[in-house]
Amino acid sequence: MTTTVKTTCPYCGVGCGVNLSLPANPNEVVPPVSGDLDHPANFGRLCVKGSSLAQTIKSDDRLLSPQIDGQVATWARAIDTIADKISQVVKDHGPDAFAFYLSGQILTEDYYVANKLAKGFIGTANVDTNSRLCMASAVVGYKRAFGSDTVPCNYDDLERCDLLIMVGSNAAWTHPILFQRIVAAKQQRPSMKIVVIDPRATATCDIADLHLAIRPGSDAAIFSFLLQESARMGLVDDVFVTQHTNQFDATLQQAMESTPDVTTTAAFCGVDEHDLMTLSQWWASNDKAVTFYSQGVNQSSSGVDKCNAIINCHLATARLGKEGAGPFSITGQPNAMGGREVGGLANQLAAHMDFATPGALDLVQRFWQAPNMATQNGLKAVDLFQAIEAGKVKVLWIMSTNPMVSLPDTAQVRRALEKCELVIVSDCKAHTDTTAMADVLLPATGWSEKDGTVTNSERRISRQRGLLPAPGDAKHDWWAICEVAKAMGYGSAFDYQGVHEIFAEHAGLSAFENNGTRDFDIGHYRHITQAQYDGFTPTQWPVPEGKPEGTKRMFADGHFFTQDGRAQFVPINPSLPALKATQQWPFVLNTGRLRDQWHTMTRTGDAPSLAKHTAQPYVDIHPEDAQRLGIIDGALTRLSSPHGEVRLKANVTKSTPQGQIFVPIHWTQQFANAAVVSNLIPQTVDPLSGQPESKHGVVQVERIPLL
Ligand code: SF4
Numbered sequence: 001m002t003t004t005v006k007t008t009c010p011y012c013g014v015g016c017g018v019n020l021s022l023p024a025n026p027n028e029v030v031p032p033v034s035g036d037l038d039h040p041a042n043f044g045r046l047c048v049k050g051s052s053l054a055q056t057i058k059s060d061d062r063l064l065s066p067q068i069d070g071q072v073a074t075w076a077r078a079i080d081t082i083a084d085k086i087s088q089v090v091k092d093h094g095p096d097a098f099a100f101y102l103s104g105q106i107l108t109e110d111y112y113v114a115n116k117l118a119k120g121f122i123g124t125a126n127v128d129t130n131s132r133l134c135m136a137s138a139v140v141g142y143k144r145a146f147g148s149d150t151v152p153c154n155y156d157d158l159e160r161c162d163l164l165i166m167v168g169s170n171a172a173w174t175h176p177i178l179f180q181r182i183v184a185a186k187q188q189r190p191s192m193k194i195v196v197i198d199p200r201a202t203a204t205c206d207i208a209d210l211h212l213a214i215r216p217g218s219d220a221a222i223f224s225f226l227l228q229e230s231a232r233m234g235l236v237d238d239v240f241v242t243q244h245t246n247q248f249d250a251t252l253q254q255a256m257e258s259t260p261d262v263t264t265t266a267a268f269c270g271v272d273e274h275d276l277m278t279l280s281q282w283w284a285s286n287d288k289a290v291t292f293y294s295q296g297v298n299q300s301s302s303g304v305d306k307c308n309a310i311i312n313c314h315l316a317t318a319r320l321g322k323e324g325a326g327p328f329s330i331t332g333q334p335n336a337m338g339g340r341e342v343g344g345l346a347n348q349l350a351a352h353m354d355f356a357t358p359g360a361l362d363l364v365q366r367f368w369q370a371p372n373m374a375t376q377n378g379l380k381a382v383d384l385f386q387a388i389e390a391g392k393v394k395v396l397w398i399m400s401t402n403p404m405v406s407l408p409d410t411a412q413v414r415r416a417l418e419k420c421e422l423v424i425v426s427d428c429k430a431h432t433d434t435t436a437m438a439d440v441l442l443p444a445t446g447w448s449e450k451d452g453t454v455t456n457s458e459r460r461i462s463r464q465r466g467l468l469p470a471p472g473d474a475k476h477d478w479w480a481i482c483e484v485a486k487a488m489g490y491g492s493a494f495d496y497q498g499v500h501e502i503f504a505e506h507a508g509l510s511a512f513e514n515n516g517t518r519d520f521d522i523g524h525y526r527h528i529t530q531a532q533y534d535g536f537t538p539t540q541w542p543v544p545e546g547k548p549e550g551t552k553r554m555f556a557d558g559h560f561f562t563q564d565g566r567a568q569f570v571p572i573n574p575s576l577p578a579l580k581a582t583q584q585w586p587f588v589l590n591t592g593r594l595r596d597q598w599h600t601m602t603r604t605g606d607a608p609s610l611a612k613h614t615a616q617p618y619v620d621i622h623p624e625d626a627q628r629l630g631i632i633d634g635a636l637t638r639l640s641s642p643h644g645e646v647r648l649k650a651n652v653t654k655s656t657p658q659g660q661i662f663v664p665i666h667w668t669q670q671f672a673n674a675a676v677v678s679n680l681i682p683q684t685v686d687p688l689s690g691q692p693e694s695k696h697g698v699v700q701v702e703r704i705p706l707l
Pocket of ligand 1 (some may be wrong): 009010011012013014015042046047048049050175
């Protein structure tokens with residue numbers, strides 16, 4: 001006899017539905033999970049990471065008790081220690097001496113109470129997240145164009161389009177179930193064209209009709225060219241542009257100056273002119289076109305401009321809000337979207353409102369009955385860790401993330417955490433590169449134990465349902481935050497009887513005085529009961545009152561969330577990455593994810609079957625570069641940059657172009673000493689989004705001679 005719940009995979013932003021079963025006898029092995037046939041993201045499919053979830057449920061490395069300075073402590077003492085220290089530094093140095101660094105792995109309800117405590121009660125907007133590293137540029141791109149952070153599309157559009165342009169995405173490995181859906185659609189309809197724009201020949205290229213192996217970082221020029229080609233070929237929807245947009249003429253003029261012709265553009269991007277014209281012709285002949293973009297676009301010093309270059313093309317041709325059309329940003333993490341919804345970025349307030357949104361501060365203050373509202377943006381991730389090193393932020397609460405591995409310039413992150421007066425780390429694992437830096441460790445419940453909601457890349461809110469009891473003294477993240485809030489004297493505002501009450505409040509805020517001028521509205525759920533929350537079915541927001549079925553696509557009516565209701569074209573002058581290769585640092589370093597690992601391997605590292613795909617960290621290097629440097633396949637190499645050094649085995653392959661190398665992001669000091677690739681990445685960020693340029697470092701590569 002088993003008990004089964006429908007829950008959601010905790011890995012990537014596809015957000016697949018999962019059936020998790022437990023045997024009646026707790027000593028029996030947890031059976032493999034299965035895909036939820038009813039979930040609209042995956043219809044029963046699971047990729048290899050999702051399929052192996054049961055292997056990661058029981059870990060020998062669970063954090064089971066709070067610890068203070070390495071000594072086991074009670075929760076009561078840990079809560080008091082945290083609350084007292086936050087209160088003291090706020091009194092002595094002001095509210096901005098405190099910060100949260102959160103994660104796209106935590107649930108929307110966890111995010112909501114963290115954001116509320118910091119921005120409404122402590123009075124700081126220093127609430128940032130590892131989602132800054134994955135999709136912050138896409139957020140700003142949407143906001144500049146639409147006046148809101150709104151993904152217009154849904155996953156069905158990937159199957160219904162006639163042209164799919166995949167930019168900066170190796171979806172075959174990073175979003176495998178979406179890739180499977182695309183493969184199936186192409187098999188059914190071979191006339192569907194797929195274009196992959198990526199410097200590397202990735203597994204995603206296996207289904208491409210055209211691969212544009214562009215010069216790293218030159219993506220925006222492709223779309224600038226496509227915009228002016230749209231005008232040249234008469235594809236511009238004049239009625240839509242005139243009635244529903246601003247600034248088209250200036251944007252087109254900029255495109256004509258930046259990418260005046262195919263020869264100039266092809267030379268800038270390092271691609272064949274004929275291939276560029278093929279893309280242009282397919283863009284002209286396929287009205288149903290989706291541009292699918294991810295980290296390769298976002299992780300750039302000009303990531304926001306790249307996003308807007310893409311969106312400009314869709315606005316000009318009115319290819320959004322319709323079946324099989326739209327600019328579709330795909331998020332990396334399972335709940336990067338949920339974090340955005342509650343305001344879990346330092347430049348957001350709450351419920352998709354910013355500090356600069358007219359009336360928003362007053363509205364949120366009244367809704368929360370908040371005594372100490374933050375009034376301006378906080379520090380984005382890289383700025384935050386620099387401020388910690390500078391002694392400006394003195395208490396940092398890290399939740400469910402591993403910045404010692406994932407943030408660029410590991411040495412700087414280490415200096416910051418060593419300088420910080422109190423580092424609190426909430427995690428379900430006892431030993432990560434970041435828990436090693438903690439003064440206070442808080443044991444958190446894990447995926448199979450937590451209740452709450454997540455939102456996937458198509459705006460679909462799904463339930464995560466816990467089935468297993470919390471081990472040891474592990475507690476839910478939302479509970480820990482609320483206990484600290486109560487200890488600081490904010491009890492009545494954080495006195496939730498269950499997680500469904502937090503979700504109901506979150507829904508209430510989204511609908512509070514929302515007369516349709518804000519995109520995010522899930523007011524239908526504002527009085528949700530425990531039973532309704534238990535039975536929640538996956539639904540795409542907005543879900544305003546009277547529309548329980550949710551919303552498949554956005555902007556079909558040509559109304560946007562700008563002040564005048566019109567979308568904004570953004571003139572783009574394409575640029576290349578901030579750092580250039582030099583004689584001293586001659587190789588361009590690209591980083592990314594593998595098929596069978598997730599982030600810093602804190603969970604997937606527990607699954608023996610997942611290590612079979614790639615057991616060790618490595619560096620991809622082109623055969624000609626390898627030969628020139630005397631490097632043979634499997635040989636140990638040293639990669640060095642102005643920021644650090646790592647040692648990796650060489651994988652000699654033509655998939656990475658000459659002059660470029662590729663290193664997976666997953667390995668940590670814990671799993672592979674001296675192989676953390678973020679050691680090599682500079683803290684260069686997009687000036688608008690603050691997203692680091694993690695796809696572009698410059699390095700030296702050397703053979704390590706055998707002794
Ligand atoms: Fe999980 Fe993503 Fe795989 Fe779906 S595609 S099973 S969400 S890792």
